[in-house]
Amino acid sequence: MHHLDLRRLILLLTITATLLTFANSFHASYQTLHRQLIAQTLEANRAYAAKLAHSTDAFLRAAQQQLAYSAALLPERLDAEVERLKAQTGTFNGVFIVRADGRVQAAAPWGVGLVGSVLQTEGARRALAAREPLISTPYVGLRGHLLVFLSQPIFAPDGRYLGYVGGAIHLGQSDGSLQALLGNHYYQDGSQLYVVDANRHLLHHQEPSRIGEVVSGNPAVEAVLRGEEGSRRVLDGTGIDMLAGYAPVAGTGWGVVAQRPSAATLAALDGLMLEILLAALPFFIPMLVALWWLSKLIVRPLRQLAITARHWEFASAREQIRRVRAWYFEAEQLKLAMLDGLALLHGKLGRLNQENLTDPLTGLTNRRGLQLALERWQAQRRSFAVIAVDIDHFKQVNDSYGHDIGDRVLQHVSRLLGSVSRSSDLVCRGGGEEFTLLLPETSLEGALQVAERLRGLISHAPSPTGSFVTVSAGVAQWPGSAASVEVVLRLADEALYRAKRGGRNRAVVAGQTEVGSEDVPAG
CATH class of the missing domain: 3.30.450.20 (PAS domain)
Structure with a gap:
């Protein structure tokens, strides 16, 4: 008809x-x-x-x-x-x-x-x-x-x-x-x-x-x-x-x-x-x-x-939906609903094939899950803060204690990351000793406080090596730090590297100087 x-x-x-x-x-x-x-x-x-x-x-x-x-x-x-x-x-x-x-x-x-x-x-x-x-x-x-x-x-x-x-x-x-x-x-x-x-x-x-x-x-x-x-x-x-x-x-x-x-x-x-x-x-x-x-x-x-x-089943459907210029309320809501629907569909598929979205070692969300979350929040115009985290001197851990202990250190840090996160936050492992936290509806100041609390918690918690490990962190916020999500992620990484160059065991906000550091406890 x-x-x-x-x-x-x-x-x-x-x-x-x-x-x-x-x-x-x-x-x-x-x-x-x-x-x-x-x-x-x-x-x-x-x-x-x-x-x-x-x-x-x-x-x-x-x-x-x-x-x-x-x-x-x-x-x-x-x-x-x-x-x-x-x-x-x-x-x-x-x-x-x-x-x-x-x-x-x-x-x-x-x-x-x-x-x-x-x-x-x-x-x-x-x-x-x-x-x-x-x-x-x-x-x-x-x-x-x-x-x-x-x-x-x-x-x-x-x-x-x-x-x-x-x-x-x-x-x-x-x-x-x-x-x-x-x-x-x-x-x-x-x-x-x-x-x-x-x-x-x-x-x-x-x-x-x-x-x-x-x-x-x-x-x-x-x-x-x-x-x-x-x-x-x-x-x-x-x-x-x-x-x-x-x-x-x-x-x-x-x-x-x-x-x-x-x-x-x-x-x-x-x-x-x-x-x-x-x-x-x-x-x-x-x-x-x-x-x-x-x-x-x-x-x-x-x-x-x-x-x-x-053509819902095509892999390009999400990108095509994202490109639609929904300039009035009803079209925008329909677009968001379709993106959420796709995300839900992918979530169901992910539960059937969990390894596609989850890091098998730590159980955290992997890079693919991180990208899906970023796309959904960007389409919803949902502001969020990014904390890029890296374990200090992790190569020395692997060299001194072996990769098995190194994996346990990664799991140890993952559990501590999860302990300071809200249910709405997303904790991801990007690979190696790198982690990313996405905090929705969070300001730069609030994200910096979380990063400082996390840094202090990890530096005072005994690790599987029998001693303490520390982390460095870079903080940015979308859309406050930049209009593009990709640029915000890069700014968070740049702030992380500045923290590394500044002596490690510290948190740095994108575009600002380093914020504090603590002495690493002996042991």
Whole structure:
């Protein structure tokens, strides 16, 4: 069965996590921009509706002021006054001066033919009845136009009501002044701008055919007719989702509504998100390359260890494991575990073939066992001290007493070495009269104390020769004395030879002068 390797799994996991994170960020950006566009459009429509409502109110108040000025003049030439009112600002489509009995005294334009007749329009009747400044509700005039009628009463100096001066403003006509004021909404994408009166009749709309139509069921219209200014999302009469802003026209009961389709507002969002996506690609591709490289770096030590594990039985397995650069915790622990496993395996093999690791004369660890211990402790970064020991004048022992006594002297010194060692220490015979002690987690000072205690013990213990023997010792520490284990061992040997040259029966620390000596007891 084929299995995915760790590198592919890491790549799959990181790429999946990256894509999910990117997708989540992309979606969050989309939602944020979506809300911002909606909010900005609603606010823009509200502000636009408020601006037009204010302009419409100002326009109507200015028209009323024009009529009020004329009503106060009571000019003799009424015909000239109505012509002036109509031509002055172009506000009115028709201007009338009417007596208190309802008969027209002057009208502009002259072609209407109304002078002397009694106006029966809704606006004329209301103006006569009200006898106060008035803006009528929209109605259909004599010529079929939907219009709004503004009137200002005329009073004699003695307070008698003389009639009124009035002006008609056409709604929904290209020549209407209000139409010119409101104009078209600033978008040409299905947006709408309309004005409704208190009875929900459309007074202005982009589609002239809808002028006079009653608008019902629109929350924005209902809100503006309650005198509210604001914005909201609504469905228009055709079911289109709209973003509406609205504002009332002060003093008339009218309302201005500006609305834009939500789809038109959000149309640019897709293009904007595509731009964001394209802008992210130059960063996304190098990120994938970096992920590929990092996954390769992470997997490399584990892959090397896994390949070595397949060839566990090879003699080179330990060296191959040691060469693996385990730069993070898990790989390092796995490497150590494999080295310990190999050491355990070798230990079991050693128990089956003990002579491979043990010196047969003294029962101490031999050079091979010493090397295995050094490799394991170095891999574990386990600090240790080294004491190199050599029996002084051992050749003279062999020459004077024979090799049998010499072997017994070696066994005698071996037992004393073991007596001063801890269970965690390693006592080795390197060959001849040379011994090595490895003391884990021991400082130079501590190792020197052990060496001095050992030297004193041996120099005062009767040997198989019937006299006393002495030893010289060199002390070093890893990694304190040197970064390399091999160099530390050499430094310990050099310190031993310095002790020999310094008179023997003494201990010397690597890099320092000799530390003490004792006279050899007689006997």
